[in-house]
Amino acid sequence: MRRRLVVVAGLGLVVAVASAAVAATRQADAPAKPAAPATEPAFVVRRDCGIDFVHRRFATEGKKYLCETAGAGVALLDYDGDGRLDVYCAQSCPLPGWTGAADAPPDRLYRNLGGLRFEPVALARDGAKPLGLDDRRYGMGVTCPDVDNDGDPDLFVTNVGRDALYRNEGDGSFTDVTEASGIVDDWWSTAAGWADLDGDGDLDLYLANYAQIDFANYKVCTTRQVVSYCHPDTLKAAPDRLWRNDGGFKFTEITKEAGIVEPDEGGKGFAVIPFDQDGDGRLDLFVSNDADENYLWRNRGGMKFEEEAGLWGVDVSGRGASQSCMGTELADVDGDLDFDLFATNFAKEPNVLYVRGKDGYYDDRSYPSGLGEPSYLSVGFGARFFDYDRDADLDLIVVNGHIVDNVELADATQSFKQVPHFYENRGNGTFAQVGERLGPFFTTPDVGRGLATGDLDDDGDLDVVVLENDAPLVVLENAGKFPGRWIGLALVGTRSPRDALGAVVTIECAGKRQAQPLVGNVSYLSWVDLRLHFGLGQIPPDAKVRATIRWPSGTTQTVPDLAPDRYHRIEEPRH
Amino acid sequence: MASRLPSRWLALALALSSAFAAAAATPATAQESAPADAPRAIRGLIEQRRFVEAAKAGEALVKERPGDGEAWLLLAYVHLSDDWPFRRDARAESAAQKALKLLGRRPDVLAALAVAHARLLEYDEALPLLAELCDATPPQVQGEQLAELLVLRADLLLKRGGADPAAQAQLLRDLDRAIVASPRSSAARVMRAEALMNADRHADALADLLLAIEVAPGSRAAHAGLRNCYARLGQKEASRRHHEIWKRLNRLVDSVATASAPEPEERRTILRELATLNPRDLDHRLALASLELELGDVGAALAACDALLADRPDWPPARWVREQALRAKSGAPPPAADRAAETGGGAR
Numbered sequence: 024m025r026r027r028l029v030v031v032a033g034l035g036l037v038v039a040v041a042s043a044a045v046a047a048t049r050q051a052d053a054p055a056k057p058a059a060p061a062t063e064p065a066f067v068v069r070r071d072c073g074i075d076f077v078h079r080r081f082a083t084e085g086k087k088y089l090c091e092t093a094g095a096g097v098a099l100l101d102y103d104g105d106g107r108l109d110v111y112c113a114q115s116c117p118l119p120g121w122t123g124a125a126d127a128p129p130d131r132l133y134r135n136l137g138g139l140r141f142e143p144v145a146l147a148r149d150g151a152k153p154l155g156l157d158d159r160r161y162g163m164g165v166t167c168p169d170v171d172n173d174g175d176p177d178l179f180v181t182n183v184g185r186d187a188l189y190r191n192e193g194d195g196s197f198t199d200v201t202e203a204s205g206i207v208d209d210w211w212s213t214a215a216g217w218a219d220l221d222g223d224g225d226l227d228l229y230l231a232n233y234a235q236i237d238f239a240n241y242k243v244c245t246t247r248q249v250v251s252y253c254h255p256d257t258l259k260a261a262p263d264r265l266w267r268n269d270g271g272f273k274f275t276e277i278t279k280e281a282g283i284v285e286p287d288e289g290g291k292g293f294a295v296i297p298f299d300q301d302g303d304g305r306l307d308l309f310v311s312n313d314a315d316e317n318y319l320w321r322n323r324g325g326m327k328f329e330e331e332a333g334l335w336g337v338d339v340s341g342r343g344a345s346q347s348c349m350g351t352e353l354a355d356v357d358g359d360l361d362f363d364l365f366a367t368n369f370a371k372e373p374n375v376l377y378v379r380g381k382d383g384y385y386d387d388r389s390y391p392s393g394l395g396e397p398s399y400l401s402v403g404f405g406a407r408f409f410d411y412d413r414d415a416d417l418d419l420i421v422v423n424g425h426i427v428d429n430v431e432l433a434d435a436t437q438s439f440k441q442v443p444h445f446y447e448n449r450g451n452g453t454f455a456q457v458g459e460r461l462g463p464f465f466t467t468p469d470v471g472r473g474l475a476t477g478d479l480d481d482d483g484d485l486d487v488v489v490l491e492n493d494a495p496l497v498v499l500e501n502a503g504k505f506p507g508r509w510i511g512l513a514l515v516g517t518r519s520p521r522d523a524l525g526a527v528v529t530i531e532c533a534g535k536r537q538a539q540p541l542v543g544n545v546s547y548l549s550w551v552d553l554r555l556h557f558g559l560g561q562i563p564p565d566a567k568v569r570a571t572i573r574w575p576s577g578t579t580q581t582v583p584d585l586a587p588d589r590y591h592r593i594e595e596p597r598h
Numbered sequence: 599m600a601s602r603l604p605s606r607w608l609a610l611a612l613a614l615s616s617a618f619a620a621a622a623a624t625p626a627t628a629q630e631s632a633p634a635d636a637p638r639a640i641r642g643l644i645e646q647r648r649f650v651e652a653a654k655a656g657e658a659l660v661k662e663r664p665g666d667g668e669a670w671l672l673l674a675y676v677h678l679s680d681d682w683p684f685r686r687d688a689r690a691e692s693a694a695q696k697a698l699k700l701l702g703r704r705p706d707v708l709a710a711l712a713v714a715h716a717r718l719l720e721y722d723e724a725l726p727l728l729a730e731l732c733d734a735t736p737p738q739v740q741g742e743q744l745a746e747l748l749v750l751r752a753d754l755l756l757k758r759g760g761a762d763p764a765a766q767a768q769l770l771r772d773l774d775r776a777i778v779a780s781p782r783s784s785a786a787r788v789m790r791a792e793a794l795m796n797a798d799r800h801a802d803a804l805a806d807l808l809l810a811i812e813v814a815p816g817s818r819a820a821h822a823g824l825r826n827c828y829a830r831l832g833q834k835e836a837s838r839r840h841h842e843i844w845k846r847l848n849r850l851v852d853s854v855a856t857a858s859a860p861e862p863e864e865r866r867t868i869l870r871e872l873a874t875l876n877p878r879d880l881d882h883r884l885a886l887a888s889l890e891l892e893l894g895d896v897g898a899a900l901a902a903c904d905a906l907l908a909d910r911p912d913w914p915p916a917r918w919v920r921e922q923a924l925r926a927k928s929g930a931p932p933p934a935a936d937r938a939a940e941t942g943g944g945a946r
Contacts, residue, residue, distance in 0.1 A: 253855075254854055255858075256859070258857060258858075259857050259858065260858070314852075316848070316852075333825070333845060334838065334841060336829060341792060341826060342819050342823075343819050343821065343822020343848065344818075344822075344848075382829075382832065386795065386796075386826070386830070390756050390757060390796075391766075391796045392760070393760065395760050396757050396760060399757060400719055434687075435688040436719055453761045
């Protein structure tokens with residue numbers, strides 16, 4: 024178990040700042056507190072925040088099913104509409120061969136009370152409707168799309184076995200609508216990519232499935248005569264699937280009709296990133312596969328897709344080798360206003376950065392960017408680009424941890440627990456690994472998996488939540504005090520899906536332009552704060568921000584003169 | 599990016615080691631009772647890719663002859679084989695260290711130790727050894743061996759200092775030297791092309807890649823490089839052609855376990871497509887001929903061999919497969935499939 028130093032000094036100040044900022048968020052467009060001058064930036068593990076979730080992977084001795092080392096995801100969502108980000112954690116359960124106590128703890132939801140305090144939401148509540156979230160399967164990923172465009176996030180949990188779709192009833196409770204929705208999938212599922220793929224204003228679903236796993240006839244693998252976790256190649260891939268949203272929580276599977284026919288033996292998907300790769304106004308899908316080539320499903324319109332990852336340089340490494348892509352991100356890493364792709368990889372494969380050129384082709388810039396070498400010995404999972412220090416460029420956090428819990432037997436360079444990394448952008452799209460100076464979290468080895476970012480305390484910087492294998496959930500408060508300013512944008516679609524997934528925002532402030540895509544299911548099996556957060560750097564006191572939003576519907580909207588240091592709610596024009 | 603070291607290194611190192619061993623053979627001591635030809639047998643096992651057996655034999659040899667530096671060096675080579683996914687890099691290093699004590703700073707020993715350190719990501723140990731080998735006047739190794747070691751150093755510099763202009767400049771200098779030392783080194787050309795593309799010098803990279811593909815028409819890395827380079831140069835059709843070749847080459851080697859690897863029929867389809875797409879790749883055409891024979895299509899095997907021999911008269915492997923096909927045609931049982939490749943325990 025992790026024993027991390029919990030920094031409590033200055034807590035009162037943090038709570039006070041957070042409370043002020045929460046109030047600012049509730050009152051739309053009210054000014055929040057400008058950032059104070061920075062001295063010592065740090066991320067602080069907040070063990071005292073009220074989240075008591077402990078992930079259990081239920082590792083079976085003698086079997087070592089691959090799924091039990093894959094970990095799980097975490098989601099940040101405002102389920103009760105109070106303006107604060109709540110936290111949902113996926114949990115695992117005993118598998119055949121488990122010899123311990125047969126209890127199956129459910130996934131857990133934690134309500135944000137403000138001031139970085141949380142409370143668990145009980146499944147059964149006196150005098151109130153049951154919560155309705157009681158998933159006790161082997162949890163993998165969590166996504167929180169607004170499936171019915173009613174203004175609240177619904178919940179879709181991927182599992183090893185039947186996935187679960189929960190409708191948010193808007194009264195603090197959920198209803199399991201899996202069977203009725205038509206999204207019935209019993210494979211080992213991982214990532215769920217939600218996007219309006221047919222342009223009809225609601226969210227369709229691309230579901231990445233990992234592998235076929237037969238618990239009754241599981242092939243046991245060994246390392247130096249000791250039972251160990253298998254290479255993914257020992258399992259046959261499970262097929263990815265595509266559903267069209269027909270409205271009213273009804274979906275129709277259209278995988279084959281849409282041309283989603285995976286090449287060769289299929290891929291073992293770990294991430295799905297919907298984005299408009301070719302600028303044709305339709306959302307395409309990047310799928311990261313483990314130990315297989317990645318996919319880029321080009322949206323040809325009419326819900327027809329063609330796989331073209333190889334034609335754009337994002338299927339494999341620059342040297343032509345498949346990688347073990349896991350956590351995945353989409354971000355403008357080098358500030359040229361287009362979006363680059365990043366994926367975490369296995370040990371002795373560096374994390375990969377595909378930098379998009381002007382012609383749409385991507386170059387593998389893993390090593391030249393500085394992201395390659397520090398990651399070479401790590402097994403990366405959750406990853407997220409965000410501007411932690413508000414200096415107007417995107418930095419990167421990556422959590423690591425091997426999949427083989429006895430890897431030391433086979434490889435002296437490896438360990439099961441590995442330190443997380445933090446890469447600071449030098450401002451030109453190259454990075455330096457600076458984790459050691461950002462706090463003890465980054466010097467403590469652990470088995471990191473899911474990771475999500477969000478402004479949990481509404482103080483204008485992004486915090487981090489990390490789900491590690493067999494460990495308490497880590498809430499990492501961004502406690503740095505930086506001179507840079509910021510702006511946050513909450514998009515509300517009208518003709519586009521209400522949560523605006525797939526939108527692209529470009530801002531301009533004091534002569535500098537930045538762009539961000541709105542994707543919920545980034546990182547690893549996780550769901551992030553959907554408010555787009557931009558650091559602005561040190562700008563004149565009276566500087567304003569001009570935002571241009573390209574909505575998924577195709578509408579382009581420009582909003583001038585936005586005030587920094589607060590969140591703005593921007594609604595898509597209805598006509 | 600791939601972590602593999604230059605694929606031809608092992609063969610070169612073995613050749614180097616054999617030469618030294620012949621020139622400086624250490625007389626066996628009384629306690630050394632292993633057969634005199636044990637080292638030769640181990641070399642044979644390595645060449646046949648029977649790595650587990652080679653490692654066992656190597657361990658037995660050093661146990662019987664703990665004072666024999668050549669035995670330790672051979673054991674290191676077993677564990678340095680690129681083609682063995684379950685090799686033990688740490689054991690390679692300890693064996694090479696032992697060889698160093700017993701044999702001194704011979705180039706083959708230093709090379710083995712440098713590669714072992716590199717595999718273990720011990721750059722600070724590997725780089726001085728590579729400098730000792732490559733930067734002496736004259737260098738301790740020459741020709742292809744020098745080229746391979748310079749490529750190895752360039753790979754380390756890329757990993758360590760990929761974002762550092764000085765490191766990039768040095769790795770380009772190393773690759774220039776490698777190509778001077780061995781102008782037809784495919785590995786050096788592919789590596790330099792990668793460095794040039796990182797520097798946005800795609801036209802220069804293309805020249806290297808075209809030469810690499812001439813030397814090694816079945817090189818997956820070279821086809822991947824050409825795919826990327828042509829795409830960046832706006833030559834989409836050429837890019838697509840190399841993508842189609844690369845894709846098939848990759849499918850043949852991408853899976854380490856049978857659950858995900860292509861079945862023989864799929865392999866045949868892939869190899870037939872490769873023969874059409876990339877007829878200069880004789881190695882994969884030979885693999886196709888063997889597979890046709892294995893799958894019982896003697897006529898196709900003979901036709902494939904005849905075509906190979908037309909392109910490369912008297913090529914021994916093609917002649918051998920053709921002889922086997924003729925035997926099968928005459929009613930003799932087909933040869934057993936070569937299943938020498940090991941899969942180990944299937945663990946990651």
